[in-house]
Amino acid sequence: MSMPTISHYDVIIVGAGRVGLLLSCELRLAHCSVLVLEQAPDAHAALKQAPFGIRGLNIPSLEALQRRGLLDAVTAPVHSDSALAASRPHWMQHARRPGGHFAGMQFFQDQIDTAAWPYRLPSRASESMPTTMERLESVLAQRAAELGVEVRRGVRVTDMAQWPDGVQVQAGGAQLQGHWLVGCDGGRSLVRKAAGFDFAGTGPEFTGYSVEATLENSTGLRPGRHYTATGMYTFQPPGTIAMVDFDGGAFHGSTPITAEHVQTVLRRVSGTDVRVPSLQLASTWTDRARQATRYRQGRVLLAGDAAHIHSPLGGQGLNLGIGDAMNLGWKLAATVRGGAPAGLLDSYTAERHPVGAQVLDWSRAQVALMRPSPATRALADIVRDLIATRDGATYFADRVWGATLRYDLGDPHPLVGRSAPDFALADGSTLASHLQTGQGLLLDFDTAAPLRGLAMGWQGRLRYIASPAADELGLTSLLVRPDGIVVWVADGVAQSEPASAAIQRWFGTTP
Ligand SMILES: Cc1cc2nc3c(=O)[nH]c(=O)nc-3n(C[C@H](O)[C@H](O)[C@H](O)COP(=O)(O)OP(=O)(O)OC[C@H]3O[C@@H](n4cnc5c(N)ncnc54)[C@H](O)[C@@H]3O)c2cc1C
Structure with a gap:
């Protein structure tokens, strides 16, 4: 599909991350003209690659990719990617097939009773799978190019305005106009702030660190995940560290991360006298959990991290964003085309906001199980026992994999509002x-x-x-x-x- 160069677009998307790219493909499939503006000149970044760029895709995300013919491209290289396999997080390195975790407590595939999930048929998208952000993003970028999406890189949006019949963004000294604007511009979204969305939620309790470092005197560090009296660390030799420091989120974003600072925090949370002479890679994150109270203000919409942020515990943020893009794409396209049913576009907030709110609470519950206190460790022991039961593993797998996600569409039939089973039809297609x-x-x-x-x-x-x-x-x-x-x-x-x-x-x- 080719698209003529135009200056007035049906939809302008800010942000060419995974969510912005997927949404652009959805809109283009429905023949909308789409412009995507991305501030980063280059799509490549070390943090999008293994180990820190590994993301677990849940069932709704895998189904979305399968339904658009992209699942093979996203998952095939992963299975043969030895770098990714070798650098899998410690919780994926078990003799039994792991299914995921809750606050670091593992559940296993052989415990999960999938028969408890109604209306699911065998499908390639029936359990969570890992990929890297870079792989997913390159597949989506290629698909967007094939469909004729116009992506402009190295262009930072600095302001926006909307009127009853259109929107305008200020970007790189130019003013660009469209009928609709979608902020897919991440957790610090300019679109969200400029359009005046409320962003409600809870503040951080900790700063989390993802670090690739040269370590000395590290014999006291034990591989795997460890809760201590002062925090939590995971260690994968020779130098991959993730750690949580309950500093009220004070360090995150405050100053550049130095080797000296990482050494101080790592010594504190691990109780060892490890030395960190140099860093190869380091980033921080927090458990701040906030969500836009609505995902639409007039002609401006939000999707992905722009609409909701939470800690990466449990690996759900990207999955939420993929779900947003799939839910919004066809509704916005129908609205652009005209003749859409009344209220269709607002059903985006009605359906997706509760799903986002559940994920925020899921991540808050994990923070509660990580606090460095004897009471928390006692509670964690009980949750660990429950996860080890068949019912427990099935419950946690359902929540982490999104196996029985259902929108309340007002119809009591148990299949209405759920993902369609992948029926095997008589001609061999599904x-x-x-x-x-x-x-x-x-x-x-x-x-x-x-x-x-x-x-x-x-x-x-x-x-x-x-x-x-x-x-x-x-x-x-x-x-x-x-x-x-x-x-x-x-x-x-x-x-x-x-x-x-x-x-x-x-x-x-x-x-
Ligand atoms: C350590 C860690 C582990 C995680 N693990 C998982 C996991 O296993 N599973 C999972 O589902 N999620 C996970 N997440 C969360 C997930 O990575 C994010 O939720 C997801 O990548 C967000 O995608 P996005 O497209 O919404 O935003 P982003 O990826 O942040 O993309 C936003 C884009 O907008 C661009 N942009 C921003 N502002 C502007 C502007 N003004 N003008 C132009 N462009 C702009 C940015 O450059 C960026 O490219 C994890 C997160 C972290 C930190």
Whole structure:
């Protein structure tokens, strides 16, 4: 798809991180003109590579990539990437297959009872998988280029304004105009501040460090994760350190990180007299947990870290951002195109804000289990015992993997609001492959195709497929949004509304 050079865009996105790039692809799939502005001249950065750039992708993220035909590209190199495999965090280096962790407490795949999760069918996206930020970003950047997204690098947005019918950004001495603006510009979002979004939440208790250093006199440091009377550290020889110092978040962002400072903190939290003569790489983070109270103000929207920040404990931030982009993309595109159902764009906040709020609480709960006090260690021992049970491992895996994420769409059927199962159709294809164009899907398991006529007139927005499936889960038909969420089902017993009403409710009026 090629796009002419224009100066007035349907959508301007600030930030070409993973979230901004994915959102740009979603909008472009629906033929919107999109400009992405990114301040960094170069996409490469050491912190996006292993070990610190490793990110665990949860089930909704993997499903999103699978549904856009990107899963192989994102995950294939990971399995053969020996650097990544060798530098996996300590919690991934177990004889048993690890499933993830909660405040460093491991749960294992062989304990998880996936039968407890209703409406899931076998799929390549059925358990969490690691990748690196650099890999994911390069796959998305290539996809954006193929789709004709205009990405301008080395351009910092310094201000923005909006009117009832448009937006304008100030960037690199130029003024650029569009109909909509999306801030995907990370935790310190200029867009969020300039547009006046409320960013509510809780302050930090600690400064976290990710460090690659040359160490001397390090025999006292034990590999793996360790809670001490003064904090927490993980050590992966020869010199990879992550540590948490309960300083109220005072150090983060205050002064440049020096080897001397890292040595002081590492000695304090580890209780050893390790020496740190030099640093190769160092960054800090905190457990500050804040969230925009709404994700839309007029013509300005937020997605990813711009909308919510929290500690990286439990590895959920990127997954949240991917979910935001998938949820927002088709809704904003429908609004740009015209004829979108009333309230569709505002359903972005209604659906995604509660998911973000849950993740913030999930990370706060982990902070509570890391505080350096005897009471906390006693509580952590109890949680560790619970994680080791089958029910416990299944519960934690569900939360970390996002296995049963469900939006409340007001329909009591347990599948409505959930990700569509990856039905295996009679021709060998699966449901995921039919979502690659970014259209919705009306799937009819009856080959007599009784619903075919209903999908007419929604060209480019809704596909119709009539096919039996290997396992139809007791359904006769279902309606799936472009982001893969089921919004209507028929099971031959009862249905909340006719299919035609559901199509109009989600896809609006025909052009
Ligand atoms: C140590 C650590 C471990 C983590 N582990 C995980 C994990 O395992 N799983 C997980 O899901 N998440 C994890 N996260 C969180 C995850 O990395 C982030 O949530 C995610 O990368 C945010 O993506 P984003 O695109 O929203 O923002 P960013 O990646 O911050 O991208 C924002 C982009 O906007 C650009 N930008 C900013 N301001 C401007 C401006 N004014 N003009 C133009 N461009 C601008 C920036 O240069 C940047 O490229 C971790 C985070 C940390 C710190």
